[in-house]
Amino acid sequence: MKEKLSKNEMIVEGDINLSEARKTWLKDQVSTEAKTLLEKDAKYFMHQALSTPCLDVLANAQGALITNTSGKNYFDFHGNNVHQLGFSHPKLVAALKQQLDALTFSTRRYTNKTAINFAEKLTSLTPGLDKILMTPNGSSAVGIALKLARAVTGKYKVLSFWDSFHGASLDVVSVSGESVFREQMGPMMPGVERIPPPITYRGIYESNEEKALEYLEYILAKDNQIGAFLAETVRNTDAQIPSKHFWKAARKLCDQYGVLLILDEIPIALGRTGKLFAYEHYDIIPDILCLGKGLGGGIIPQAAIVTKKEFDQFNQISLGHYTFEKSPMGAAAAHTTLEIIEGEHLLEHVVYLEGMMQAELNQLQADFELIGDVRGIGLLWGIELVTSRVTKEKASAQAEAIMYECLKNGLSFKVSKGNVLQLCPALTITETQLAEALNILRTAFYKITQA
Template sequence: MAVLQKLTSQQAIELEKTYGSNTYHPLPVVLSKGEGVYVWDVDGKRYYDFLSAYSAVNQGHCHPKIINAMVEQAQTLTLTSRAFYNDKLGLYEKYTCEYFGFDKLLPMNSGAEAVEAAMKVCRKWAYEVKGIDENQAKIIVCKNNFHGRTTTIVSFSSDSTANKNFGPYADAFIRIEYDNLDALEAALKNNNNVAGFLVEPIQGEAGVYVPSESYLAKAKALCEAHNVLFIADEIQTGVARTGKLLAVHHENVQPDILILGKALSGGAYPISAVLANNNIMDVMTPGTHGSTFGGNPLAAVIAIAALEVVKEENLAENARILGELFRSEMNKYIETSNIITKVRGKGLLNAVVVNDTEDSETAWNMCLALRDNGLIAKPTHGNIIRFAPPLVMNKEQLLDCVSIITKTFKQFEN
């Protein structure tokens, strides 16, 4: 079979360039194997993975418990569609609802699909429960957000690359500054038709921006005061990445609507979900939303296994401990550095800011050098490098990675 053909790195890259839509700019490394915190390229060179597929592989590459559950179910039943019941979906819904503390789960596949579904739930609740006039509901979003790239979502994106020439745009959104409670309060007071506030607890794609202490708790309180749903997009920050099961748990916040994806499957399969309590989710009735693959039995068993791994291996606590160590070690380096100005993050979701302009190639070249030294990461917004290794990493491995990172960065010191 063609997919089993062994390719050189250059052959693999050329095939993608020739036959693939040019929507990504990958780092030039061709990966063919993964295990735990490591990946290998087609030539057998091993790397530390410091991106984790944008935090989808929190449980490590090819975690045996997840893969075994996947293989066993794949040999039995993979898909029924929702035209029929299957014997795994209800188990997954119950387990996940109890895991995160909600009444109901709406199963989807990709993160962007889950965001779209959450917005639909929010709007339907606004019309049928809150009493907003039909077609008048607004959702507050934050500037520099990243919630996906569907046409609705790019309508409220600040990224011109994501939305230029994809109009006309949906206009039922109010954009405010992130981490600005005054702006949120003003938007709530000045608009009677606000249905929800959609927010990332940490803005990941924007460069790992951590909000001020108590921002999320106070934002939730403002939403409650105005009968507005607080919608947490935890697709990247959830499932133990930031040192808590959810990033909002750092402020003891329980969102009205929770959006999950990525590590919900441990990177083994596209799985996402929207969770809410009955008073919100019950507005959804047959025909109002759906997905052929959403809630399939294969996804259900994979997600259960992935969440069990998080709990059994104490990955949230490990992320908290190693994240503090990483930032501490990086700050020691930054004290004498003229190329890195800052490290920020929570748990094992971190970023460093390169002392150069956003349109420079310095961060990209640094990532090429990191690759050469056995660690792969990727820049975001030009002069920021995001670091997010699998949460199964141990202290010895983390310190080895810090050594690789600092030695590499020193090559770029003036």
């Protein structure tokens, strides 16, 4: 059993949660009250990979911080990728209270001003993408995109990257690349091809994007039933950042072979990369854009697809047909989120903090041989830990130790792929708060590497 867990810990998307270190954390760092609540949590909730057992019990979440029942604060550098505005943004809370006093639900076959105003606002920010469908979660948004691509192209196959993650529903795990989500699930949806991603550090091509593009063209040329290429513009889990050349070439290949480009920006849109949408860095426009997570401001579950008006020709097909399809609460949250990002100049704030974060993490790499690579954009960063910069073997034990040392001192983040510290703070974090959090990280490196 231990060998199997060790293997899974090396490859899954998510932090390490079944190790001896987790048991020690729960024993030594969690209050008696929290332990009682965690026991009840384990009793009543289904157990599942990547989130069981829970680390602690939260009582509050404000701004860049989450707070447990004992009053301990953590800087949340994970946030489930919903915390672009931080937590409980006062303007968003006020807007939702106002909506609660008005229309709280919109029955299907009816619309409402709140949803229409949101759709108008969103499409004003996505030139070339003029139509939307709303959905309660990101997996459903990807599902709609896949159905629409089949309808538009008449082709049923999908291309995606190895190790990619696009959601946890059965249809979406069928087309995603992360194998852990397909374990014990039996037959998957047919017609999926997967290719190596343009990994910037570790991987089959070792930063050779031309080889990745050759592979992409080879697959598209040999299989005329591929109708969609589904990919994250920037890979969130371990902060992989393709070049502009890669995405412009990939866009051209999709056009050449009649394939719709579906960009999944569910975790990384809305300012995370320093632009409202990550594809803006690459001077391309996708055929379908999938949004979610932070779209609801970290309060209301809300997702959507945005696509081209020429694809709006399937009135006879139920592409989504979700109960909360035009939720006034979700629309109010999403519209207000966009207004806050714009009104509080969060994109400029992210670009400023990006420079600060890059300088500190690069210095960290210079100071510690344990760090094999630092990569990132905006306020999405990955620190890849290796036992040797020559062999590039994963330093998974050290990654776990650093994570728990940071947790002890009030910094929460996840470990991806077994050895990548993924750092993803709220976009509203202040310069002072960011400096404090990065100091916790540096102190942890000193302690663990000298132990």
